[in-house]
Amino acid sequence: MDNYDVVVIGGGLTGSALSYELAKQDLRVLLLEKDRISDNATIYSYGGIAYWCGSDDLTIQLCNEGINIHRNLSAELEADNQFQELNLLFTIAPNQDIKEVESAYQQFHIKPQLLDLETTVALEPLLNKNAIAGSLRFPQGHVNPEKTVLAYQQAFLKLGGKIIYEKVIGLLKKDHKITGIKTTKNSYSAEQVIISAGADSRSLLQQLNLNLPVYFSHAQLIKTKPTDIKLKTLIMPATTKRLDIEKQVTxxxxxxxxxxxxxxxxxxxxxxxxxxxxDGSFCLGQISQIITDINAQIEKQVSENRIREALDKVLPSLASLEGQWHNCQVAFSQGMPFQVGKIKQLEGLSMFSGFTSPFVFVPPLAKYFAEYLTDGKNDIIDRLPDLTKLS
Ligand SMILES: Cc1cc2nc3c(=O)[nH]c(=O)nc-3n(C[C@H](O)[C@H](O)[C@H](O)COP(=O)(O)OP(=O)(O)OC[C@H]3O[C@@H](n4cnc5c(N)ncnc54)[C@H](O)[C@@H]3O)c2cc1C
Structure with a gap:
């Protein structure tokens, strides 16, 4: 059986960034990914780097470090991931109470700028003047998600890391220690196994009777072909509904x-x-649904029509662009915006998953977690709460 220092399960943003940082620590790392052609939350993502979203000392520090890493990431990984800095506009609908909307976003360390209708439309002329009352502006970083993951994976391979496309179907356990993993084709032993499997992290944990607060939503979106239309900003509605439903169902x-x-x-x-x-293509979104069956079938046409109808009000010139509808599952957790750490109940097993705003938090935390696994301590990781096991 091939033996590694670390096996990472899942080649999305989380697993790829972490594998790279682990390889930088001179560890022998195997990244296992079930799909040769990615079909995960990362490649359907907007790729926004929400570095304004810190709400306590730790997350503020990670936000500042996250955006600084991104500013140099293309150079570090020696691959262009199309990093840019842009305006994120949270559009406010005419029937929304502007003061109430504004106060919902005051919890973050960077406060939004309230823009009136004229200023909003001057920043983003594609917005429909009749459908909005104004917007909240945040500064945001942005990358191409697919290119970012590819850049991390290629840099990881250059450092001697290994990627194998096999589905992990179980973890190998001896007494209270995880000793490796089993895929559909092989078994691999490792000192440390790290779960970074996005929405599938939950079922891998359940196989071990571990009930950690990692959940998932189903998200639907449309990826279009390149067009000549130019959108200058990242547009989303000013609503905290998605985060609210995640709280409710957990x-x-x-x-x-x-x-x-x-x-x-x-x-x-x-x-x-x-x-x-x-390249001029768009990601148009999005519907988020909480359905506890990870394999639930979503009605494509109904879902696509709903996205297009909602867009038609706010960004009419984009609503009927030709494109491909997708559904994916997005992991999230409860209490913290990530689940990172060793799982105390089982030696040799760690989690690096369940991220909200992963594009800002993953790069710095991957670095710190790799240092922690190498040195046995790290100031940031030592400050994280123990992974909470639900009863
Ligand atoms: C429309 C949309 C917009 C978004 N916008 C943003 C944004 O602007 N900013 C932001 O920060 N986040 C955004 N997100 C969220 C973000 O994209 C995800 O949270 C993030 O990409 C998740 O990365 P991940 O590595 O945890 O999971 P995934 O990308 O889902 O990767 C998990 C990987 O694990 C593999 N895997 C699973 N099980 C196994 C197994 N048993 N064996 C081997 N491999 C396995 C899967 O194949 C998959 O490749 C958005 C998401 C969507 C859908």
Missing amino acids: QMEKTSLWEKPNDEIQADVVEAGAIQFA
Whole structure:
């Protein structure tokens, strides 16, 4: 059986960045990814780097470090991931109470700038004047998600890391220690196994009877072909509904929902938003739904029509662009914007998953977690709460 210092499960943003940082520490690292052609939350993402979203000393520090890493990441990884700095506009609908909306965004260390209708439309002429009352502006970083993951993976390979495309179907355990993993084809042993499998992290933990607060939503979006239309900003509606539903469905009394997964829609929110990539293509979104069955079937046409109808009000010139509809699952956690650390109940097993705003938090935390696993301590990782096991 091949032996590694670390096996990382999952080649999305989290697993790829972490594998690179671990290889930089001279560890022998195997990254296992089930799909040769990516079909995960990362490649369908907007790629926004929300470095304004810190709300305590730790997350503020990570936000500042996250954006600084991104400013140099293309150079460090020796691959262009199309990093840019732009304006994120949270559009305010005419029927929303502007003061209430503004106060919902005061919890962050960078406060939004309230823009009136004229200023908003001057910044983003594609917005429909009749559908909005103004906006909240945040400074935001932006990358092409697919190119970022590829850049991390190529830099990881250059450092001697190994990527194998096999699905992990189980973890190998001896007494209270994880000793490796089993895929559909092989077994690999490792001193440390790290779960970075996005929404699938939950089922991998469940196989070990570990009930950590990692959940997922189903997200639907449309990726278009390149066009000549130019969007200058990242557009999303000023609503905290998505984060609110994530909180609701993870409250203690609701956790039983996740124990018996089914295809009932527990919560649903449409957020008319758009981002354009350097080649002129768009990601148009998005619907977020809480359905506890990870394999739930989503009605493509209904979903696509809902996204296009919502966009037609705010960004009419984008609503009927030709494009491909996608559904993916996005991990999130409860209490903290990530689940990072060793799992105390089982030696040799760690988590690096469940991120909210991963594009800002993952790069610095991957670096710190790799240092922690090498040195046995790290000032930042030592400050994180123990991974909480739910009863
Ligand atoms: C429309 C949309 C817009 C978004 N916008 C933003 C944004 O602007 N900013 C931001 O920070 N975030 C954004 N997000 C969220 C962000 O994209 C995700 O949270 C993030 O990409 C998740 O990365 P991940 O590595 O945890 O999971 P994933 O990207 O889902 O990767 C997990 C990987 O694990 C693999 N895997 C799973 N199980 C196994 C197994 N058993 N064996 C081997 N491999 C396995 C999967 O194949 C997958 O490749 C957005 C998401 C969506 C859908």
